[in-house]
Amino acid sequence: MRREALSRVELLQGTLDLLILRTLLAGPAHGHAVAKHIQRTSEDLLQVETGSLYPALHRLEAKGWIAPSWDLSEKGKRARFYRLTPLGRKQLTAERSKWEAFSRAMTLVLNPADQGTQ
Amino acid sequence: MNSFFRKLRWLTRRSGKEAELKEELQFHLEEEAKQRQEDGLTEDKARWAARRELGNLLVVEENTRAAWGWTRLEQLAFDAGYGLRQVRRNPAFSAIAIATLALGIGGIAAMFSAVDAVLIRPLPYGDADRLVMLWDDFTGEGRSGHMPAPAEWLEWRRHNVVFTDIAATQPGDATLSGDSEPEQVPARKATASLWSVLGVSPLIGRVFTEEEDEKGVRVAVISHGLWQRRYGGAPDVLGRKISVNDSPYEVIGVMPREFFFMPARDIDLWIPASFPAAMKTNFSWHDAQVVARLKPGVTLERAQESMAALSRQVTAKDFRGPHAVVVKPLREEMAGKTQTALIVLLCASAALLLIACVNLANLLMSRSTTRGREVALRTALGAERGRLVAQFLTESLVLAVLGAVAGLVLAMPAMRFLETLVPETMGRVRLVLDWRVLAFCSGVAMVATLIFGLAPALRGSRLAPQKGLREGGRGTAGARSHWLQHSLIVIETALAVVLLTSGGLLLQTFQQLRNTDLGIRSEKLLTFETPLFRYRDFDRRVAFVNAQLEQIRAIPGVVNAGAISRIPLTAGDQATFYLLAGQSRDNISRRQVALTRVVTRDYFHTIGARLREGRFFEIFDRRSESPVAIVNESFADRNFPGRSPLGARLKFGNLNEKGYWYTITGVVKEIRDRGVTEELKPTIYRLHEQANQSGDQPSGIVVRTAVEPAAIVSAVRQAIWSVDKNQPLWRVRTLEDIVDGQLSTPTQSTTLLSVFALLALLLASLGLYGVLSYAVTQRVNEIGVRMALGARSSEIPLHFGKRGLALTLTGLIIGLALAAIATRSMTSLLYGFRPEYVLTVTAVSFILLVVAALACFVPARRASRVDPVIALRSE
Structure with missing residues (x-):
């Protein structure tokens, strides 16, 4: 049986795009691999719903941040692979710094005591 | 733009994409199933689990398609197609729905086109929203929008701080003659500032200047319509001398076709106002329409306040006493x-x-x-x-x-x-x-x-x-x-x-309104105007008017004919002060004004007026130093409430020692002189041949016919031309036309x-x-x-x-x-x-x-x- 995560984190609005872009930074991957990668790396805390994964992939494609190509999977089946475009790379940097600023801000607000000791 | 083309390209590869999407999702399901199998499920259960995890396949597909863009448009096209099929499938329902909507939308579309033309579309003047008209505020006399006198608006022009400039126009209908048949045209005298205030320029030539206006140079700007009609659109009309009321004027400009200005769309001739010096200090000659352009940033309210104050100051010398002005947007004035x-x-x-x-x-x-x-x-x-x-x-x-x-x-x-x-x-x-x-x-x-x-x-x-x-x-x-x-x-x-x-x-x-008693039998009554500027001499005028009426009465089908200074029902607010015997000139009230009309002896009989008491003008009312007058019921009721005015004496117009004392000899039942829908005013009628009092002339002719009035129009022209072949006549219409128009x-x-x-x-x-x-x-x-x-x-x-x-x-x-x-x-x-x-x-x-x-x-x-x-x- 698959291990059910004890506590699963709801994906924040808009973070799926960032996760997909980051995952594709490692190299081209098909949709299923992207989902599994996010799930694994987040230690099963993040579960990507298929219902939102494919619309997201196609949306990013429409924006020109990722590009598709048909290739053979590890098991020799035809699959649609996505890779990061230069435009997507730029977008990733931007989104990432935005997210880092946001998360820093959240930490600062949630742990105000730290500030005193610094 | 880029994404637009990308979408467009996709659109062309639409069916390919559909297949790809299916394959992609299929691959996902297989991968997922395989993985679950590896986790220990049977093949069947693994497949079902994968399917369950994915959720509603159609919805996923639909959502993914939405990410491609264009789907909204496609949906719309699809739904519209479906809608059209529904329309055809339920013809009865659709016919009722479409007819109902057609009535509703058709009505509002037609109304909108009229509202747009009259109230929304810009008027043909530069920055037309800044244009206003100025009127005297005689609220004390029961009139708020009265035409100002030169002494007033000349001062306004000099001292105001809210307008870039002010312009005035005055009535000045003109007879064109000499170059071809005499023709009477609607004309206006205007100050040279009119053109700059309105922000208009001529189609060809130029407009007159402040200097020409000041010096009284005889120049004329003509309308596009007159240019085409009378001068065949010839460009060499510029510089041509034309005869206006028997004076030579030089044509200097032609206005564009779309130009028009108050008070009517068909004004053909604009000439300099060139006020004589005496007019410039005159407080009683109220016949100008005044238009002004608001300075940038000045609001209507501010202009209203500022002008009211200025006017009270200016009119301190006016015998009526100081009064304010009304500032009204030009558009509102025109739309009425x-x-x-x-x-x-x-x-x-x-x-x-x-x-x-x-x-x-x-x-x-x-x-x-x-x-x-x-x-x-x-x-x-x-x-x-x-x-x-x-x-x-x-x-x-x-x-x-x-x-x-x-x-x-x-x-x-x-x-x-x-x-x-x-x-x-x-x-x-x-x-x-x-x-x-x-x-x-x-x-x-x-x-x-x-x-x-x-x-x-x-x-x-x-x-x-x-x-x-x-x-x-x-x-x-x-x-x-x-x-x-x-x-x-x-x-x-x-x-x-x-x-x-x-x-x-x-x-x-x-x-x-239809049942309003006009005081006139309106059927089979022909009216027209014969400008009398060529008959300034009293005796010659009396002789001409009587002679032409005599000729008209001789036409077969004519019952009677008469003349009056203003055709009944056609307005004209030219009121004058009057003085009753026993009153002192110094303490007459500002409300003591009446309309005056000069008529020929047969006028009342011709229009079918009725008497309340006394008599109409008779054959024995000859030229005299003590002439008689007829007043209307409003006049009698205001000045002689509960008693008969017959025999009472009054002066009007000229109130000094030289003015005639008139004796009231009859009271006529109300005639709607100012128009069908207008309120009645006290009116005094006098006989044209009895006393030489300057002012109105009996230029309006009324003809009672036994036949259709239209049938005798050319005979009437011939009759008048048999007396004077250069006499123009215009505004030929029946009284019923006038009523219908109003x-x-x-x-x-x-x-x-x-x-x-x-x-x-x-x-x-x-x-x-x-x-x-x-x-x-x-x-x-x-x-x-x-x-x-x-x-x-x-x-x-x-x-x-x-x-x-x-x-x-x-x-x-x-x-x-x-x-x-x-x-x-x-x-x-x-x-x-x-x-x-x-x-x-x-x-x-x-x-x-x-x-x-x-x-x-x-x-x-x-x-x-x-x-x-x-x-x-x-x-």
């Missing part, structure tokens, strides 16, 4: 009463459209319940609510667009009719379906779609699938749906009542509003009929059960009849309350009449109830004919 008429009619057409929409909403709602099964099925198959709403709205939009197209076709003849509603003070307008009307129409169609489509769409899409399917396709509707449909019926009935009441009031007013705005607004009101009544009763018969259809089973249980067949129709009556009465009460508010905004269209509200309200209520009873009767009767056996079998 038409403005209210147009706005009322636009509101009426909007109300009609609203009724049409409400009606259609009800129809669609009835239909949406019968479409419940379709909706339930689609919901069960995963259609989202938003998607269904969008589909229903698109179908409504299809109807609205078809309705709008049909409406525009209806609007075209209506626009021809509305063209005549454009006021005389504005340029001739041809109302056309231009992009403004089309844009307005598209907007209206869209708004209408929301109004009539939204409620049915929301309602129709809410149906729970299990319920809809369980009902096995029979229409259902809960209590809520009745509530909504009933309110809609009440709304449309109320709107129809508002329109009917307003229409009824206008109709009454119109009736009263009643054209009330005639048209009454006709249009009545049409709107009747259509509203028709639509509202159709709506009531529709809802009731729908209710009967829906409750056939219930009726069947009741009848099977012994309800008498008379109780059933009573039940439905009662409901219809309750709805109608509610609508009637709300409508009458709304009408009371609405009619307050149209008081200016009632021309000071106080129509019988009770009569109108009673009539409207009666008509509405009768029509509603008919609308209820048919469905109610159908209910009573329900055969319980058949009704129950359908269960």
Whole structure:
């Protein structure tokens, strides 16, 4: 049986795009691999719903941040692979710094005591 | 742009993409299944788990497609196609829907084109919104918009701080002669500032300068119409000397075709005002129209305040005492009463459209319940609510667009009719379906779609699938749906009542206007004008006027002929002060003014005037130092209340020692000298040959005929030319033409509003009929059960009849309350009449109830004919 995560984190609005872009930074991957990668790396805390994964992939494609190509999977089946475009790379940097600023801000607000000791 | 092309490219590869998406999702399912198998599930269970994890495959596909873009547009096209098929599948329903909408949209489109032409479209002047007109505020004398005198506005021009400049024009109709047949043309004297104030320039040549105006140089600017008509559009008209009132004037410019300015669209000649010095300090010569341009940043209110203060200062020397001024936007001045008429009619057409929409909403709602099964099925198959709403709205939009197209076709003849509603003070307008009307129409169609489509769409899409399917396709509707449909019926009935009441009031007013006692027998009365500037000498004038009348009377078919200084009913507010015997010149009241008219002996007999007391002018009223005068009833009642004015003596116009003392010898019953719809004023009539008093001349001729007046026009011309072959005559029309012209705005607004009101009544009763018969259809089973249980067949129709009556009465009460508010905004269209509200309200209520009873009767009767056996079998 698959291990059910004890506590699963709801994906924040808009973070799926960032996760997909980051995952594709490692190299081209098909949709299923992207989902599994996010799930694994987040230690099963993040579960990507298929219902939102494919619309997201196609949306990013429409924006020109990722590009598709048909290739053979590890098991020799035809699959649609996505890779990061230069435009997507730029977008990733931007989104990432935005997210880092946001998360820093959240930490600062949630742990105000730290500030005193610094 | 880039993404646009990307989308476009995708669109072309559409079918390929569909296949790819299917393959991609299939691959995902297989991968997932494989993984689950590796985790220990059997092949079957793994596949099912993967499938479950993915969720509704169709929805995922749909959502993914949405990410491609364009899908909204595709959906729209698809839904529109579906909508069109629906239209064809239900021809009866569609025809009613489209016809209803066509009436609503057509009406409002036609009204909009007129409102646009008169009230919205920019006037042909530079920055026309900054132009205002200035009038004397004689509220103390019961007149607020009076023409200013030169002594006033010359000072205003010098000292004001709110206008960039001020210009004035004065009447100055002119006879053109010499180069071809004598022709009388409407002309205006104008200050040179007119052109810069209006911000206009001539088509060719130039306009006159301040210096030319000052020095009295004889130059003329002519209209495009006159240039084409009289000078064949020749460019060498510039520099040509033309004879204006027997004085040579040089043509220096031609205005563009679209140029016009107050007070009428057909002014052909503009010449410098060139006031003589004496005029410039004159406080009593009130005949100028003054236009001014607001300085940038100055508001109307500020100008009003500043000018009122300035005017009080300027008029401190005026014998009338200081008074304020009225500053009015030029547009408002030009649109006049038409403005209210147009706005009322636009509101009426909007109300009609609203009724049409409400009606259609009800129809669609009835239909949406019968479409419940379709909706339930689609919901069960995963259609989202938003998607269904969008589909229903698109179908409504299809109807609205078809309705709008049909409406525009209806609007075209209506626009021809509305063209005549454009006021005389504005340029001739041809109302056309231009992009403004089309844009307005598209907007209206869209708004209408929301109004009539939204409620049915929301309602129709809410149906729970299990319920809809369980009902096995029979229409259902809960209590809520009745509530909504009933309110809609009440709304449309109320709107129809508002329109009917307003229409009824206008109709009454119109009736009263038509029945106004003019003091004249108006049938078979020909009128025209013969300018007498060439007869400045008293004796020559008397001889000429009498001779031409003699010639006219000799024409076969002519009963009588007379002359007066102003053709009756054609306004002219030229009032003068008068002095009664015994009064001192120094303490006459500012209100002691009367209209004066100079007439020939046969004038009163010719127009068919009646006497209250005394006598008309007689053959023995010869030239005399103690002439006689006839006054009207207003004059007698004001100055001699309760006693006879006969024998009383008065002076007017010239109040000093040299002025004649006139003896009142008759009181004539009121003649509507100022116009059909205008209020009566005290008037004094004198005989032209009795005393040489300067001022008015008997240039207006009235001819009573036994035959059709049009038949003798050329004979009349010949008769006059036999006395003086250079005598121009113009403004030839019958008195009935004059009356019709003055009643054209009330005639048209009454006709249009009545049409709107009747259509509203028709639509509202159709709506009531529709809802009731729908209710009967829906409750056939219930009726069947009741009848099977012994309800008498008379109780059933009573039940439905009662409901219809309750709805109608509610609508009637709300409508009458709304009408009371609405009619307050149209008081200016009632021309000071106080129509019988009770009569109108009673009539409207009666008509509405009768029509509603008919609308209820048919469905109610159908209910009573329900055969319980058949009704129950359908269960």
